[in-house]
Amino acid sequence: MASYPQRVWENIIPLSVGKTLPEAFEEWSFKDVVRDHEHPTETCELCDQESLRYQFEIRNAFTGHALWVGSQCILRFGVSVFEAGRKLSAKDTQKKLDRLTQKMRDDACLRSLQKLADAEGGSILANALRYYQGHGYLSPKFAFVVLWRLKENDIDHSPSFFKVALRRDQHKKDLREMKLSSVLQWSND
Incomplete structure (x- = not known):
């Protein structure tokens, strides 16, 4: 079984223009699209964590590819989150994701x-x-x-x-x- 960093690499690099994880993550942002499966049955398409109830869509600005991920991956990898055209800080991102989850x-x-x-x-x-x-x-x-x-x-x-x-x-x-x-x-x- 692949290690955590390897799984993330394998799931995002093929869908990105950038060839390193930091470069790749700069291309991705959360687009305010969310899903509630009402039971923890889904898997994060970025890190492969299982048992997610809530998923958040992140989209690549250059390739148009999308992934359904957990909120922790958005926070852990610093995926851009915007509100009213402004990029949010990590603290404000956490608040927004918490608000959407609630x-x-x-x-x-x-x-x-x-x-x-x-x-x-x-x-x-x-x-x-x-x-x-x-x-x-x-x-x-x-x-x-x-x-x-x-x-x-x-x-x-x-x-x-x-x-x-x-x-x-x-x-x-x-x-x-x-x-x-x-x-x-x-x-x-």
């Missing part, structure tokens, strides 16, 4: 919840999702329903993704009336 995770969570609502045929989860999509946040009662269904169905999520409205008196009252054990159960995941 968005893919959140989108997958919403898709899974929608599939669940459709399969259940019940109106409570469907109403909660419609409310969230219309307002960008959930009422305390809807938050309880959504977080309970996420947990019960083992759907990958970040509880902080769902903002809970507490400005209206009714929302505060609803939260006060909930059992403390119920609130703690869905707020500590």
Whole structure:
């Protein structure tokens, strides 16, 4: 089996004009195209790392070739990443990749919840999702329903993704009336 540097060499040099790794990597950049496979089943086309859930497309400016890679290869090899026409620093690249990964995770969570609502045929989860999509946040009662269904169905999520409205008196009252054990159960995941 080829060593790590050898695998990278074999995967990028034939698709590049440059004949050294530093020269070759100067030709490549991330083009804001991403894929979420929803399960860690894919392989990085640069380093051959297996079990990737998220892939990022990098493209060669001279040859037009593209590779689907993991975010760590973009960071490790300094692949150019741009935002608003400006090349990002390594720190800003990390932030952008993290932001894109979180968005893919959140989108997958919403898709899974929608599939669940459709399969259940019940109106409570469907109403909660419609409310969230219309307002960008959930009422305390809807938050309880959504977080309970996420947990019960083992759907990958970040509880902080769902903002809970507490400005209206009714929302505060609803939260006060909930059992403390119920609130703690869905707020500590």
